Every structure is written in structure tokens, then in C-alpha cells.
Amino acid sequence: MQxxxxxxxxxxxxxxxxxxxxxxxxxxxxxxxxxxxLDIKQFVFNGLLNxxxxxxxxxxxxxxxxxxxxxRWAVENGIALQLLPWEExxxxxxxxxxxxxxxxxxxxxxxxxxxxxxxTFSSRDINILRIEQLDYSDHHVVDVVIGSKEDHxxxxxxxxxxxFKKKFSVDIAVQEDxxxxxxKRLIVFDADMTFLQCEIIDELGKIAGVGNRxxxxxxxAMNGELDFK
Numbered sequence: 001m002q003x004x005x006x007x008x009x010x011x012x013x014x015x016x017x018x019x020x021x022x023x024x025x026x027x028x029x030x031x032x033x034x035x036x037x038l039d040i041k042q043f044v045f046n047g048l049l050n051x052x053x054x055x056x057x058x059x060x061x062x063x064x065x066x067x068x069x070x071x072r073w074a075v076e077n078g079i080a081l082q083l084l085p086w087e088e089x090x091x092x093x094x095x096x097x098x099x100x101x102x103x104x105x106x107x108x109x110x111x112x113x114x115x116x117x118x119x120t121f122s123s124r125d126i127n128i129l130r131i132e133q134l135d136y137s138d139h140h141v142v143d144v145v146i147g148s149k150e151d152h153x154x155x156x157x158x159x160x161x162x163x164f165k166k167k168f169s170v171d172i173a174v175q176e177d178x179x180x181x182x183x184k185r186l187i188v189f190d191a192d193m194t195f196l197q198c199e200i201i202d203e204l205g206k207i208a209g210v211g212n213r214x215x216x217x218x219x220x221a222m223n224g225e226l227d228f229k
Contacts, residue, residue, distance in 0.1 A: 008060035009038065009086040011052060012070065016079040018049040025077070029069040030055060033062045054086060096127040096147030099177035100157055106170035109140040113168050120164055121146060145177060 014026060023042065030037065030053070039054035067083050074081035106113070121128060130145040146157070154174035165172055205214025220226050 007056050007058050008063065009054065009056045010035075010063065011054055011084040011086045013082040013084060014049070014051040014053075014074075014079060015081075016049050016077070018044045018047055022049060022077075022079070023051060025073060026051075026053070026070065029066060029073065033057075033066045033069070034059055035062070035066060095149050096129065098148045098151045099129065100146055100152065100154065101175050101177050102144045102146060102157060102161075103134075103173040103175075104140075104142045104144065104170050105172075106140055106168065107138070109142060109170070113170065116164055116167065117144070117161075120160060124160055125149065126160075 012026070012030075014022065016022060027037075035055040035057040037053055038056045039052075041052045043050055063083075070081055070083065073079070104113075104117070118128065125148065127147045128144060129147050130143075132143045132145075134141040134143055154176070157174045158172065161172055164170075199215075199218055202211065202215050202218055205211045208214075217226070221228075
């Protein structure tokens with residue numbers, strides 16, 4: 001959406017116990033006072049909702065009415081709500097606009113791991129913008145979105161994490177945070193009996209109804225008993 005030259009922007013911050021309908025109820029006031037949503041962020045952790053709305057309107061004189069309406073709704077529903085100015089220097093693209101995603105994989109990402117990781121980033125003026133846990137079963141997988149004031153490469157970040165990687169024996173991948181990274185792609189790698197605790201080709205054989213035969217062939221191949229020529 002293109003921002004009008006004289007438009008006014010505000011940030012609505014909402015925190016509460018999660019339940020269905022909170023966003024819908026908040027938007028009733030937003031729409032009734034002719035404000036539009038420029039950006040929205042929402043997540044729920046342990047039953048607690050954290051919701052942020054970036055709003056824009058050409059009718060800045062309606063801020064007070066919007067605030068009164070939202071405050072009344074928040075009090076009636078036991079919701080913590082703040083209406084904050086949207087300041088230029090706090091916009092997402094500044095000042096840490098060069099972004100990458102650091103993915104960590106390990107059997108146990110303890111508090112010591114996160115302490116060392118965050119200290120490593122902080123010492124280099126790298127800001128952590130978001131942390132998301134992808135899996136926590138046999139292996140712990142976490143995405144850490146970082147931003148820097150100066151342009152950096154994946155190699156720069158990996159070099160900064162060399163000692164961290166050695167100390168905690170974790171696997172690290174670094175990707176530029178772009179739309180291309182979010183596209184679903186095919187990854188092929190040999191992880192049988194290491195990261196994946198099975199032989200993939202044997203599992204595919206079971207699905208195809210020839211599991212026993214496939215296991216025999218796999219074992220012969222691993223023992224060097226087959227001539228692949």
C-alpha cells in the first residue's frame with residue numbers, strides 16, 4: 001500500500017490470554033474509524049497472545065476516538081492494550097536492514113547454547129529480530145532471524161560462529177532472508193542412520209510392499225556384495 005503524504009500511522013499493541021475472536025473484535029473499532037492495516041504480527045506462546053497492528057489513516061483527528069473505543073473494549077475484556085506512535089527510526093527496515101536466517105540443529109540446544117549465541121551476535125552489533133522453534137523431538141531445530149547495519153554474507157556469519165559451532169557441536173545453516181528462501185524446494189542429502197535413524201530406501205520399500213527384499217539388497221550393497229557395474 002502506498003502511504004499518503006499526510007497520512008498518520010500508529011502502532012496498536014495487544015497482550016492477553018488467547019481466545020478466538022480477539023483480532024476480529026479489535027478490527028471492529030479500526031474499521032469503524034476508517035483506519036487501514038499496513039502490517040500485522042501475531043503469535044501465541046503458552047496460551048498468551050501477543051498482537052501488533054500497524055495502522056494508517058488520513059484522518060489523524062480520529063486517533064482519540066479510536067483510542068477511547070479500544071480502551072473501553074480492552075477494559076471490558078481484561079486485555080492489555082497500548083497505542084504507540086510509529087516512529088521512523090523504529091521501522092522494521094531500519095537500522096538493521098541486512099537480514100539473514102540462522103538455522104541451528106542439535107540434539108540439545110540448552111540455555112548455554114542460546115547464551116553463547118546471543119552474546120556472539122551482540123558483540124558484533126547483530127540484532128536478533130525473531131526466533132522460531134521448528135522442531136523439538138530427537139533433535140532441536142531453531143530459526144534465528146538476524147539483522148545488521150552493514151551488509152554481510154553467509155560466510156561472514158558462519159565465520160563469526162566457528163567457535164560456537166565447535167563448542168556445542170551443532171549444525172548451522174545461514175541463508176539470506178528473502179522470498180526465495182520461503183519457497184518450498186527439494187533437498188537431497190544422505191542422512192540415513194545419522195540424522196535420520198533409519199534407512200530411507202528400506203522405508204520406501206515397505207511403502208511399496210517389498211520391504212524385506214529391499215532390506216536384503218541394501219545390506220548386500222553396504223557389504224560390497226553387489227556389482228553396480
